[in-house]
Amino acid sequence: xxxxxxxxxxxxxxxxxxxxxxxxxxxxxxxxxxxxxxxxxxxxxxxxxxxxxxxxxxxxxxxxxxxxxxxxxxxxxxxxxxxxxxxxxxxxxxxxxxxxxxxxxxxxxxxxxxxxxxxxxxxxxxxxxxxxxxxxxxxxxxxxxxxxxxxxxxxxxxxxxxxxxxxxxxxxxxxxxxxxxxxxxxxxxxxxxxxxxxxxxxxxxxxxxx
Amino acid sequence: xxxxxxxxxxxxxxxxxxxxxxxxxxxxxxxxxxxxxxxxxxxxxxxxxxxxxxxxxxxxxxxxxxxxxxxxxxxxxxxxx
Numbered sequence: 001x002x003x004x005x006x007x008x009x010x011x012x013x014x015x016x017x018x019x020x021x022x023x024x025x026x027x028x029x030x031x032x033x034x035x036x037x038x039x040x041x042x043x044x045x046x047x048x049x050x051x052x053x054x055x056x057x058x059x060x061x062x063x064x065x066x067x068x069x070x071x072x073x074x075x076x077x078x079x080x081x082x083x084x085x086x087x088x089x090x091x092x093x094x095x096x097x098x099x100x101x102x103x104x105x106x107x108x109x110x111x112x113x114x115x116x117x118x119x120x121x122x123x124x125x126x127x128x129x130x131x132x133x134x135x136x137x138x139x140x141x142x143x144x145x146x147x148x149x150x151x152x153x154x155x156x157x158x159x160x161x162x163x164x165x166x167x168x169x170x171x172x173x174x175x176x177x178x179x180x181x182x183x184x185x186x187x188x189x190x191x192x193x194x195x196x197x198x199x200x201x202x203x204x205x206x207x208x209x210x
Numbered sequence: 211x212x213x214x215x216x217x218x219x220x221x222x223x224x225x226x227x228x229x230x231x232x233x234x235x236x237x238x239x240x241x242x243x244x245x246x247x248x249x250x251x252x253x254x255x256x257x258x259x260x261x262x263x264x265x266x267x268x269x270x271x272x273x274x275x276x277x278x279x280x281x282x283x284x285x286x287x288x289x290x291x
Contacts, residue, residue, distance in 0.1 A: 029281075029284070030281060033277050033280050033281055033284075034277055037272075037276050037277045037280055038272045038276070041269065041272050041273070041276060042268055042269055042272070045269045046267070051269070051273070054269070055273060055276060055279065058276065058280060059279065059280050059283040059284070062280045062283070062284050063283065063284050063287055063288065066284050066288050067288065109221075110220055110221075110253070112215075112216060112217040112220075115215070116215025116216055116217040116218065117215065117216045117217075117249070118216045118220070118249045118250070118253065121248075121249035121252070122249070122252050122253070122256070125252055125255060125256070126256065127255055127256050127259035130259055130263065136263065136266070137266075139263060140263050140264070140266045140267055143260070143263055143264060143267065144267050147264075147267075158264070162261055162264040162265065163264050163265065163267045163268055164268070165265065183225055183226070183229065184225070186225065187224065187225030190225075190257060190260060190261060191220070191221075191257070193260050193264070194256055194257050194260040197256075197260055197263075198256055
């Protein structure tokens with residue numbers, strides 16, 4: 001809150017707020033909540049696919065922030081640290097709810113003949129149905145469920161990049177992986193989601209042989 | 211000039227092509243394959259449609275009282291330093 005009669009000042013940086021929270025400044029914590037609650041909720045929703053769980057995970061994430069801010073290394077980017085805190089909270093909740101259900105991504109990658117051609121080419125373009133808003137929403141919902149089935153290493157990358165539209169460098173820093181590893185995981189995760197969408201769009205009888 | 215197979219195009223090269231980091235000569239070979247390969251055209255179309263669809267997955271609504279509920283939750287549990 002700005003004091004009366006004082007001209008508006010530049011927004012405090014994340015690091016300013018971190019230092020404020022470390023020194024017990026409640027206003028700094030409140031500003032941090034205002035700044036990041038929506039992004040943490042969105043991330044949590046991506047993992048949990050449920051509004052109530054996402055809200056509770058968001059609350060837990062900020063409680064962890066409040067309690068553990070002393071362990072944050074100020075030479076690092078704050079949000080990358082906090083994003084990892086939030087991911088861990090969401091995963092922990094997801095494991096309690098639905099343990100051990102990740103699919104094997106290799107089971108859902110495209111298949112090729114021995115000469116390198118696509119094994120079972122699609123005969124029609126199923127993406128034309130996406131122009132129908134209702135079908136598009138149904139498919140998007142399925143895509144979210146398919147992503148939720150992925151091993152975390154792939155799920156995080158595709159959610160952060162394609163859904164949250166985070167910058168590549170920020171994702172790599174948050175997940176502590178190299179950019180080439182990030183790109184490789186992203187591509188494989190997209191291939192997986194495309195394959196599963198293709199199969200549900202065409203029906204099991206026409207699905208590519210796996 | 212290289213004749214890529216569908217497997218190479220889809221598994222090894224497509225990601226790099228889509229993010230714009232592929233070198234010009236490889237890009238030309240990639241596009242030559244796509245122009246001559248209808249199954250890869252359909253694959254590329256659906257790959258792009260998938261990426262576009264994912265952008266709609268963000269939760270449409272953030273609970274309006276979320277920030278307040280977070281603050282109340284933390285204040286009720288946090289020990290003052």
